[in-house]
Amino acid sequence: MVFWRSLLLVLARLSTTCLGQAADGRGNGDRKGLISGNGLINLGQTWGSRSPLMHLNANLSELTSLKSSFEFRTLDPEGVVLYGETKGCAEWFVLGLRGGVPEMQVGIARTLTSVAGGPKINDGKWHKVELQNEGDFFELGIDGKTALMLGLRTNRDDCLMAAQMRLALGGILIKELELLNPLREEMDGCVRAGNWLNLSTPWEMHLREDPRPCFHEIRKGSFFSGTGLALFNTSDFPSKLTGEEGVEVKIQGCSSMWNGTILSLMNSQNKPVLIITARPQTEELFVMLGTRIAKLKLGPDTLVLALSSSYIVVEFGQKEPLWLMDATHDWVRMWDEGVLLAFGGVPGDSHAKLEGCLSLIQIQRQDVDLDQALQKHNSISSHSCPFTPQTMKNNSLDEIN
Ligand SMILES: *[C@@H]1O[C@H](CO)[C@@H](O)[C@H](O)[C@H]1NC(C)=O
Numbered sequence: 506m507v508f509w510r511s512l513l514l515v516l517a518r519l520s521t522t523c524l525g526q527a528a529d530g531r532g533n534g535d536r537k538g539l540i541s542g543n544g545l546i547n548l549g550q551t552w553g554s555r556s557p558l559m560h561l562n563a564n565l566s567e568l569t570s571l572k573s574s575f576e577f578r579t580l581d582p583e584g585v586v587l588y589g590e591t592k593g594c595a596e597w598f599v600l601g602l603r604g605g606v607p608e609m610q611v612g613i614a615r616t617l618t619s620v621a622g623g624p625k626i627n628d629g630k631w632h633k634v635e636l637q638n639e640g641d642f643f644e645l646g647i648d649g650k651t652a653l654m655l656g657l658r659t660n661r662d663d664c665l666m667a668a669q670m671r672l673a674l675g676g677i678l679i680k681e682l683e684l685l686n687p688l689r690e691e692m693d694g695c696v697r698a699g700n701w702l703n704l705s706t707p708w709e710m711h712l713r714e715d716p717r718p719c720f721h722e723i724r725k726g727s728f729f730s731g732t733g734l735a736l737f738n739t740s741d742f743p744s745k746l747t748g749e750e751g752v753e754v755k756i757q758g759c760s761s762m763w764n765g766t767i768l769s770l771m772n773s774q775n776k777p778v779l780i781i782t783a784r785p786q787t788e789e790l791f792v793m794l795g796t797r798i799a800k801l802k803l804g805p806d807t808l809v810l811a812l813s814s815s816y817i818v819v820e821f822g823q824k825e826p827l828w829l830m831d832a833t834h835d836w837v838r839m840w841d842e843g844v845l846l847a848f849g850g851v852p853g854d855s856h857a858k859l860e861g862c863l864s865l866i867q868i869q870r871q872d873v874d875l876d877q878a879l880q881k882h883n884s885i886s887s888h889s890c891p892f893t894p895q896t897m898k899n900n901s902l903d904e905i906n
Pocket residue numbers: 562563564567706
């Protein structure tokens with residue numbers, strides 16, 4: 506494929522004009538560390554930042570191979586896995602997923618191209634991914650079969666020679682980069698057994714916090730580790746959506762393993778007016794509405810919260826639903842006007858952050874993707890829960906300075 510080839514071999518004629526003002530995607534104040542590219546790496550990048558988790562610089566003259574391979578596991582339908590570029594001629598390459606299906610996008614000077622296809626690989630299993638370049642063609646293999654082939658030939662006579670290339674995992678290095686088909690970058694996925702162009706150089710990692718672990722085995726859901734929450738504006742989920750009166754929030758999971766605040770709803774002054782908290786010590790679910798507290802027994806059940814203009818209904822288990830009359834707010838109007846809704850805690854309150862897995866979150870019968878939150882703590886994995894909480898494995902971080 507042209508990108509790779511030019512990236513790796515041809516680089517003779519790269520121009521300086523194309524992405525001349527390209528800026529580094531890195532934030533300030535990060536800790537830096539070196540990490541081997543062949544260990545177990547969680548690509549979950551700092552939420553809301555467009556910078557990749559780690560990157561590698563290489564001199565093109567050192568390259569002996571045009572092949573990269575790695576194993577990849579995710580339940581996330583969309584995000585960036587690998588990015589590569591050479592400076593000078595705006596030559597870049599992105600491998601990502603959309604709808605779980607692999608997608609490659611390539612830019613060379615002003616030519617942009619995008620190709621998607623192959624099997625859905627966001628099934629939580631490890632898949633072998635191979636990328637290689639031969640001539641003008643670039644090939645993506647999944648589990649030993651060719652999934653995508655992309656050919657691209659451009660005239661790069663006006664390009665200057667580039668001596669270096671950069672690779673990045675879990676994000677894109679250039680802020681101004683315009684993809685032909687915009688892709689949400691955050692990827693809740695893990696990579697292992699990486700061989701990156703046969704380079705043995707360690708990667709540079711940027712961290713604001715400890716690296717997120719890769720769970721030994723994963724299942725669908727959003728995992729809260731007890732340190733952070735995800736915030737939404739309720740106006741993003743209008744009550745009129747289903748054509749029914751009111752608002753419905755549905756949460757599933759193994760509630761006997763929840764510990765902490767599942768959900769909280771603020772009023773327009775950002776004061777919590779409704780808090781639902783699981784207390785495993787007493788196996789109870791507390792519903793706090795203003796100063797009132799109602800209790801339900803924790804069990805393997807779906808939690809459904811329904812808001813109407815003057816009352817709230819909490820359904821949990823086989824028992825009678827809990828009806829809470831409250832005319833101090835018009836709940837539906839408040840919701841539509843836009844107040845804060847948090848999953849995993851109460852904003853501004855460091856206590857009772859949720860530890861546990863919410864295997865499904867729906868609002869108005871639509872799945873909620875925590876990656877779309879207004880704000881999300883980096884400790885939350887939006888698309889994966891550990892199969893059992895005890896089996897977390899640390900990243901193979903060699904050194905963090
Ligand atoms: C690339 O080459 C330059 C000299 O041309 C050298 O200083 C640098 O260390 C090399 N980089 C790597 C990653 O080998």
